[in-house]
Amino acid sequence: MINLIGIVGTGAVESTNRKLLQYMKRNFSTQATIEIYELTNLPFFDKPVSQTAPEIIARLSQKIVEADGVIISTPEYDHTIPAALASLLEWFAYTTQPLRDKPVMITGASYGVLGTSRAQSHLRQILNAPELSGLLMPGREYLLGGSLQAFTAAGELTDVAKKEELDRYFGDFMQFIAKNR
Amino acid sequence: MKLIGISGTNVDDSATTLLLNFIKKEFSSLAEIEIIDIRQLPLFNESIEIGTSQLVQDISQTIAEADGVIISTSEHNRSIPSALNSFIEWMSFKEHPFNNKPVMIIGTSIRVQGSSSAQLHLRQILDAPGVDALVLPGNEFLLGSSASTFDEQNNLKDTSTIKFLQSCFKNFLHFIQAAEFLNASEEVHFEPGEYQVSAIGHNGKLPMTITVSEKRIEKIEIDTKNETKGIADTVFKRIPEQIVSAQTLNIDVVSGASVTSHGVIDGVAEAIDLAGGDAAVLKRRPKPQKAMEQDPLELTTDVVVVGGGGAGLSAAACVLKAKRQVVVVEKFPSIGGNTIRTGGPMNAADPEWQGTFDALSGEAATLEEVLSQDEKQIDEEYRNDFKDLRKQIKDYLQNGNNKLFDSILWHRIQTYLGGKRTDLNGNEIHGQYELVKILTNKALESVKWLEDIGVEFDPNEVSMPVGAKWRRGHKPLKNQGYAYISALQDFINNQGGKILTDVPVQELLIEEGTIKGVIGRNAEGRCVVIHAKSVVLASGGFGANTKMIQKYNTYWTKIDDAIATSNSPAITGDGIKLGESVNAALVGMGFTQMMPVSDPVTGELFTGLQVPPANYVMVNKEGERFVDEYESRDVLTQAAIDNGSLFYLIADDKIKETAYNTSQQKIDEQVAAGTLYRADSLAELAQQIGIDPDTFVDTITKYNSYADMGNDPEFGKEVFDLKVQVAPFYATPRKPAMHHTMGGLKIDSNTHVLNKDGVIIDNLYAAGEVAGGIHAGNRLGGNSLTDIFTFGRIAGMMAVKGITDK
Ligand SMILES: Cc1cc2nc3c(=O)[nH]c(=O)nc-3n(C[C@H](O)[C@H](O)[C@H](O)COP(=O)(O)OP(=O)(O)OC[C@H]3O[C@@H](n4cnc5c(N)ncnc54)[C@H](O)[C@@H]3O)c2cc1C
Ligand SMILES: Cc1cc2nc3c(=O)[nH]c(=O)nc-3n(C[C@H](O)[C@H](O)[C@H](O)COP(=O)(O)O)c2cc1C
Numbered sequence: 013m014i015n016l017i018g019i020v021g022t023g024a025v026e027s028t029n030r031k032l033l034q035y036m037k038r039n040f041s042t043q044a045t046i047e048i049y050e051l052t053n054l055p056f057f058d059k060p061v062s063q064t065a066p067e068i069i070a071r072l073s074q075k076i077v078e079a080d081g082v083i084i085s086t087p088e089y090d091h092t093i094p095a096a097l098a099s100l101l102e103w104f105a106y107t108t109q110p111l112r113d114k115p116v117m118i119t120g121a122s123y124g125v126l127g128t129s130r131a132q133s134h135l136r137q138i139l140n141a142p143e144l145s146g147l148l149m150p151g152r153e154y155l156l157g158g159s160l161q162a163f164t165a166a167g168e169l170t171d172v173a174k175k176e177e178l179d180r181y182f183g184d185f186m187q188f189i190a191k192n193r
Numbered sequence: 194m195k196l197i198g199i200s201g202t203n204v205d206d207s208a209t210t211l212l213l214n215f216i217k218k219e220f221s222s223l224a225e226i227e228i229i230d231i232r233q234l235p236l237f238n239e240s241i242e243i244g245t246s247q248l249v250q251d252i253s254q255t256i257a258e259a260d261g262v263i264i265s266t267s268e269h270n271r272s273i274p275s276a277l278n279s280f281i282e283w284m285s286f287k288e289h290p291f292n293n294k295p296v297m298i299i300g301t302s303i304r305v306q307g308s309s310s311a312q313l314h315l316r317q318i319l320d321a322p323g324v325d326a327l328v329l330p331g332n333e334f335l336l337g338s339s340a341s342t343f344d345e346q347n348n349l350k351d352t353s354t355i356k357f358l359q360s361c362f363k364n365f366l367h368f369i370q371a372a373e374f375l376n377a378s379e380e381v382h383f384e385p386g387e388y389q390v391s392a393i394g395h396n397g398k399l400p401m402t403i404t405v406s407e408k409r410i411e412k413i414e415i416d417t418k419n420e421t422k423g424i425a426d427t428v429f430k431r432i433p434e435q436i437v438s439a440q441t442l443n444i445d446v447v448s449g450a451s452v453t454s455h456g457v458i459d460g461v462a463e464a465i466d467l468a469g470g471d472a473a474v475l476k477r478r479p480k481p482q483k484a485m486e487q488d489p490l491e492l493t494t495d496v497v498v499v500g501g502g503g504a505g506l507s508a509a510a511c512v513l514k515a516k517r518q519v520v521v522v523e524k525f526p527s528i529g530g531n532t533i534r535t536g537g538p539m540n541a542a543d544p545e546w547q548g549t550f551d552a553l554s555g556e557a558a559t560l561e562e563v564l565s566q567d568e569k570q571i572d573e574e575y576r577n578d579f580k581d582l583r584k585q586i587k588d589y590l591q592n593g594n595n596k597l598f599d600s601i602l603w604h605r606i607q608t609y610l611g612g613k614r615t616d617l618n619g620n621e622i623h624g625q626y627e628l629v630k631i632l633t634n635k636a637l638e639s640v641k642w643l644e645d646i647g648v649e650f651d652p653n654e655v656s657m658p659v660g661a662k663w664r665r666g667h668k669p670l671k672n673q674g675y676a677y678i679s680a681l682q683d684f685i686n687n688q689g690g691k692i693l694t695d696v697p698v699q700e701l702l703i704e705e706g707t708i709k710g711v712i713g714r715n716a717e718g719r720c721v722v723i724h725a726k727s728v729v730l731a732s733g734g735f736g737a738n739t740k741m742i743q744k745y746n747t748y749w750t751k752i753d754d755a756i757a758t759s760n761s762p763a764i765t766g767d768g769i770k771l772g773e774s775v776n777a778a779l780v781g782m783g784f785t786q787m788m789p790v791s792d793p794v795t796g797e798l799f800t801g802l803q804v805p806p807a808n809y810v811m812v813n814k815e816g817e818r819f820v821d822e823y824e825s826r827d828v829l830t831q832a833a834i835d836n837g838s839l840f841y842l843i844a845d846d847k848i849k850e851t852a853y854n855t856s857q858q859k860i861d862e863q864v865a866a867g868t869l870y871r872a873d874s875l876a877e878l879a880q881q882i883g884i885d886p887d888t889f890v891d892t893i894t895k896y897n898s899y900a901d902m903g904n905d906p907e908f909g910k911e912v913f914d915l916k917v918q919v920a921p922f923y924a925t926p927r928k929p930a931m932h933h934t935m936g937g938l939k940i941d942s943n944t945h946v947l948n949k950d951g952v953i954i955d956n957l958y959a960a961g962e963v964a965g966g967i968h969a970g971n972r973l974g975g976n977s978l979t980d981i982f983t984f985g986r987i988a989g990m991m992a993v994k995g996i997t998d999k
Contacts, residue, residue: 034880140271
């Protein structure tokens with residue numbers, strides 16, 4: 013079985029990106045196990061001289077190193093990714109660098125129609141920074157707009173087309189992981 | 194020309210900051226630049242507001258008032274540092290100070306290309322709808338290879354670089370002038386008439402009527418009968434006044450009442466749109482002008498009291514009773530502090546009255562425990578009292594009395610035993626005997642004194658507040674904590690006392706080495722100097738100051754950065770800091786009290802389903818139980834912290850019926866708002882809260898079987914009532930919230946503040962939660978009110994005595 017780490021790109025109590033990852037975890041459970049990580053309680057990056065990762069970052073990094081791939085689901089705040097996610101990526105770049113050559117799938121949910129397109133394009137540039145060097149699938153993105161209305165109470169996606177699009181994207185990601193082994 | 198400089202990094206000695214400092218110095222003749230430290234704010238999280246909102250508002254205000262902003266950014270991972278990102282998120286969430294503000298971007302990087310990618314991102318970010326800054330086009334100033342570009346005096350080395358920087362800076366100053374045209378006020382047109390809207394208040398909807406003429410908002414009327422008394426009154430007065438007088442919706446929210454403030458502003462905005470105007474235009478208009486008077490406002494009085502909570506107001510009342518003048522200075526727009534938030538019961542042993550109530554089962558057993566307790570465990574100073582108490586208890590039990598027992602000694606010993614704790618470093622603490630003795634001796638006198646002032650107590654109910662350990666609570670007949678504040682306020686106003694609200698005291702006034710009053714600042718930003726012969730500090734504890742709690746904490750293994758609080762946001766330890774400025778000694782600062790079952794976001798107690806502990810079923814984020822739900826507050830709190838703080842109270846339809854805090858309408862509203870979860874099956878409920886359904890169903894099955902057996906082999910719960918079996922099922926998210934701070938200024942029995950050498954600090958008194966030493970490691974529920982009214986009165990009397998003795 014493929015092991016994936018899912019990262020919710022915000023520390024907010026209510027997040028449709030968390031819902032999206034929880035949906036993927038259930039829906040793709042026959043293809044992969046997805047362990048979801050939260051940004052709550054992560055320390056704010058402050059570039060310590062010691063260059064060592066705080067315990068909680070070190071643990072998450074280890075999980076990522078052991079996993080087959082990572083899914084980051086990001087909200088869009090002010091045309092970019094939330095600071096909480098940026099802070100996590102700074103820790104990674106500055107200390108453990110676990111994303112190096114790791115397949116990464118980016119998804120995003122936002123309340124508005126554009127579905128985090130600008131945040132995702134920033135995230136791609138960020139993951140391309142030499143210290144991060146995540147492996148991204150070219151040409152694929154998943155933008156879930158109108159995310160407040162996108163889920164049923166049971167956490168299912170309401171829109172069939174959006175569901176199928178995610179199935180395809182996830183299938184491609186599985187192949188991408190296989191190819192990059 | 195006033196500019197703000199922001200260094201977009203949280204790294205010490207960064208070139209980004211050096212560059213900004215250089216600009217400030219080099220161009221000081223062209224503009225005044227104030228540098229804001231963005232590191233004061235925690236990592237942005239839209240779910241935490243408490244503890245930061247005041248700071249966010251203050252910073253936002255500073256930016257809003259400036260003519261322009263210079264942002265210096267580093268580059269992290271091809272983008273801006275999270276520190277700067279987080280800062281902009283704070284400044285675009287509730288507040289929007291960058292709206293139409295001229296901004297100049299500069300940047301550095303250790304690589305040659307010098308933050309070019311970060312600067313591009315920053316331009317896009319500043320262009321986002323919630324930010325809406327006016328960014329200076331072109332003039333891209335990138336300082337590459339930054340480590341080697343400054344000399345020892347932190348000046349830029351290269352003269353051509355300085356020249357280029359200067360030309361960019363001058364272009365920015367031109368740009369600011371050009372921007373003024375853009376910001377010139379836009380006209381509005383309304384369809385004259387009255388418009389009915391309803392705004393969202395704290396306790397539901399607020400019907401409002403807004404009257405407009407062709408060009409102006411003429412009148413705003415709000416129906417406030419559903420709002421919490423006291424707390425939001427200022428909102429309903431001040432915000433409509435400001436909107437009407439300045440014809441703008443760019444209004445500061447009232448501190449401590451932001452929900453209601455936004456409710457009013459949004460309601461008016463809705464009416465404007467209904468009237469065919471454009472609320473967005475009114476939101477872009479400048480804020481109401483604050484009268485910037487240069488001269489301080491000076492007042493002279495006998496006694497000045499810092500803080501308008503229960504301690505401060507009772508001190509002030511005693512000063513007036515002694516025929517002296519008093520001024521109470523209150524930080525917030527309305528008085529009351531934490532005192533107004535209480536449920537009201539105040540502990541005082543009154544055996545005659547309590548003896549008219551029947552004893553409850555279990556009470557005799559508690560008394561018998563005292564008889565079997567080892568006397569040697571009692572600290573020496575309390576031992577004689579302990580022996581006398583035993584005699585009283587023996588007599589009582591022998592007489593076979595079936596009425597409620599109490600005595601001053603029993604109150605004293607319970608206060609002492611309840612407060613005795615050991616911290617993580619092995620340091621033991623218990624209440625200072627002299628202070629606990631006064632507290633318990635004078636408790637009933639304080640109740641009578643309050644009756645005299647006009648507080649009516651309920652003679653038919655002897656209550657036991659949460660964590661009080663005994664039934665000796667005197668409860669105001671009406672209005673809970675508000676009863677005390679309103680009666681004291683009326684008394685002070687009628688007796689010629691003065692209460693200044695909206696004036697945080699910032700410094701003690703010191704003349705020739707002695708304290709001669711206080712210095713604060715009013716809502717218009719004007720300095721307020723109050724000359725007084727005695728100063729009483731009664732500013733409450735520091736339960737709303739997470740940084741301060743973390744700094745001193747020695748009791749809990751972890752204090753979450755995002756911890757919520759049940760306290761008023763004003764309670765930030767100001768009085769303790771004022772004391773420290775004159776070398777006051779502090780006592781017991783490491784000990785704080787938390788409420789384990791609080792709302793994770795607001796810290797409130799009365800959201801979700803609050804049921805009796807016998808019906809609590811607590812599960813952690815893994816869907817497992819983790820503690821005996823019947824445990825004390827301390828144990829529940831530490832267990833929650835060990836399990837990552839967030840946990841859920843699970844209920845079924847029958848347990849829901851035992852909730853004492855809510856109604857079906859509130860439940861439905863909270864489910865819709867996503868702050869309470871409801872589902873028709875346990876598995877579905879588990880999915881909603883993101884826990885594994887199998888684990889969760891298993892946990893509940895086990896719990897139900899324990900309830901059947903009346904015994905819990907896992908955590909030892911012994912008291913059960915209902916099982917979790919009837920759909921629909923509920924999950925209430927909970928987290929421990931900061932509730933009370935026991936430590937504070939060290940005082941003697943006459944409430945004089947003592948310095949670090951144990952010597953009285955002249956003219957300085959302290960009472961209430963700002964002082965320490967009484968409750969030690971744990972405060973009994975209902976003892977604070979006794980404390981503040983007892984020591985508040987003493988402080989008032991001593992502050993007068995200090996004057997007459999001289
Ligand atoms: C939700 C809640 C419920 C509670 N229930 C009970 C209960 O049932 N029974 C009980 O005994 N105790 C209870 N407590 C504890 C009790 O309320 C407090 O310990 C007590 O009210 C403290 O009184 P105080 O006068 O010292 O401070 P407060 O009542 O908090 O008043 C302090 C005042 O000082 C002002 N202030 C702060 N800084 C400054 C400054 N720099 N300049 C000017 N003014 C300033 C504040 O705005 C505030 O108005 C409860 C506490 C809370 C939060
Ligand atoms: C500070 C802040 C800035 C925001 N900026 C944007 C933005 O630029 N573009 C956008 O589509 N949504 C923006 N939003 C709203 C987001 O769409 C929404 O919060 C998020 O993307 C949805 O994901 P979530 O449900 O996981 O939080 C912003 C929200 C906040 C709190």
